[in-house]
Amino acid sequence: MTTEATMWPYLTPHQTRDHEPTPYELKLARTLEEIFTHDGHELADVVGGLNARQVRTPSGEPWTEETFRTEMHRLGA
Amino acid sequence: MPLSVSDTADHVYAHGLRNQWHPVVPSHFVAPGGLRKLTALGENWLLFRKADGTLSMLADRCPHRGAPLSLGKHLGDRVACWYHGVEVDGSGTVTSVPGLPGCNLEGKTLVTSLPVREVGGAILAYFGDDEHPEPADLTLPEPLTDPAVSAFLCYAEWDVPWRYAMENLLDPMHGAFLHHESHTMYDGDTQAKFRIRETERGYFFEKTDQRGVNFDWVELCRTGVDWVDLSIPYPPSAGPGGPFGIVGMACPVDAERTGVFFWRYRRVDDWQRDTWRFLYKTLIEERHWQVLEQDRVMLEAMPADADQYENLYQHDLGVVRLRRLYQGQAAQQSKAAPQS
Ligand code: FES
Numbered sequence: 001m002t003t004e005a006t007m008w009p010y011l012t013p014h015q016t017r018d019h020e021p022t023p024y025e026l027k028l029a030r031t032l033e034e035i036f037t038h039d040g041h042e043l044a045d046v047v048g049g050l051n052a053r054q055v056r057t058p059s060g061e062p063w064t065e066e067t068f069r070t071e072m073h074r075l076g077a
Numbered sequence: 078m079p080l081s082v083s084d085t086a087d088h089v090y091a092h093g094l095r096n097q098w099h100p101v102v103p104s105h106f107v108a109p110g111g112l113r114k115l116t117a118l119g120e121n122w123l124l125f126r127k128a129d130g131t132l133s134m135l136a137d138r139c140p141h142r143g144a145p146l147s148l149g150k151h152l153g154d155r156v157a158c159w160y161h162g163v164e165v166d167g168s169g170t171v172t173s174v175p176g177l178p179g180c181n182l183e184g185k186t187l188v189t190s191l192p193v194r195e196v197g198g199a200i201l202a203y204f205g206d207d208e209h210p211e212p213a214d215l216t217l218p219e220p221l222t223d224p225a226v227s228a229f230l231c232y233a234e235w236d237v238p239w240r241y242a243m244e245n246l247l248d249p250m251h252g253a254f255l256h257h258e259s260h261t262m263y264d265g266d267t268q269a270k271f272r273i274r275e276t277e278r279g280y281f282f283e284k285t286d287q288r289g290v291n292f293d294w295v296e297l298c299r300t301g302v303d304w305v306d307l308s309i310p311y312p313p314s315a316g317p318g319g320p321f322g323i324v325g326m327a328c329p330v331d332a333e334r335t336g337v338f339f340w341r342y343r344r345v346d347d348w349q350r351d352t353w354r355f356l357y358k359t360l361i362e363e364r365h366w367q368v369l370e371q372d373r374v375m376l377e378a379m380p381a382d383a384d385q386y387e388n389l390y391q392h393d394l395g396v397v398r399l400r401r402l403y404q405g406q407a408a409q410q411s412k413a414a415p416q417s
């Protein structure tokens with residue numbers, strides 16, 4: 001392998017993503033921000049807030065604390 | 078060629094202090110089995126990584142006639158110069174002179190190699206001068222080693238002298254003005270009294286009359302590598318976990334350019350950690366980037382002689398202290414006759 005092209009300056013806004021967020025991920029993230037702003041910071045606030053806003057899990061179910069934890073772990077690890 | 082003590086103090090101040098560690102580039106800039114050329118402290122270097130991940134940093138200068146080794150070929154455990162094929166391993170030792178087998182260059186360590194460490198996704202290297210080749214003790218920033226902290230590295234390259242990048246960090250007051258239009262620093266008083274508080278490893282520069290509202294304090298830490306620690310509150314939209322911290326470092330590339338390293342970190346665990354990381358990658362990272370761009374635009378627009386014609390006031394004490402420290406150290410590191 002030879003030297004990579006050395007491009008100056010390196011100015012890359014996104015350095016932590018491994019993929020472009022899907023529409024589902026964007027909607028989930030924006031809804032979470034709204035819940036944190038208006039409803040609270042507890043896990044119960046989050047789950048209640050998502051369900052009250054009719055935002056469903058990828059399989060179409062209402063959220064539970066367990067499914068939310070698992071999904072965040074998948075998306076945020 | 079190691080860094081020379083015969084460089085003038087002005088040269089050292091302009092190109093970066095020696096006998097300490099500096100970050101150079103993110104780890105992923107040099108893949109396993111890869112080579113990467115870079116400039117740091119005004120010199121050209123080559124990062125060389127073996128397939129197993131082992132990393133070396135060599136002066137980018139062939140011991141034969143000085144051609145850049147970075148134009149050469151990666152041979153797995155050594156690099157072959159493109160010009161006449163001389164082979165050098167990761168320790169800087171000539172392993173083979175193909176044009177003249179048995180040549181007395183073989184077996185000699187003729188290329189400077191710098192000690193390297195990797196932390197939080199970045200490569201740190203020790204830049205000793207020719208009187209201080211042994212690496213200085215290095216204590217890594219605890220936010221980057223504490224498992225209770227979750228950090229993301231942001232790296233960017235600015236056309237700015239390294240000292241301006243550092244001075245910007247020792248100037249918390251710019252937060253309330255330059256970053257007033259931002260997601261994190263819109264709040265807080267635009268007037269403040271500051272004080273300097275000495276610590277074992279550096280000093281705090283902090284507001285005496287406001288904390289936890291804007292960019293209100295910064296600690297300069299000199300622990301073998303120079304870094305700053307600071308904290309900025311997140312708005313409620315960022316969820317639980319409190320403020321985010323920044324560990325900041327700068328790589329003096331040359332007299333006009335700097336690589337900046339910002340680790341954004343938060344003390345979070347469990348679902349709060351995962352949620353913050355998800356929001357960071359999806360939405361927050363981009364907003365942080367916009368704030369950083371405000372710094373870059375301002376600093377790149379500063380005139381080259383900005384620090385020659387100033388009228389400083391109380392908010393600039395942190396910067397004044399930093400300059401005195403760095404200029405004093407540059408003078409110490411130079412054995413060149415002082416210029417008149
Ligand atoms: S200059 Fe590198 S082999 Fe001759």
Ligand SMILES: [Fe+2]
Binds near residue numbers: 252255256372
């Ligand atoms: Fe800033």
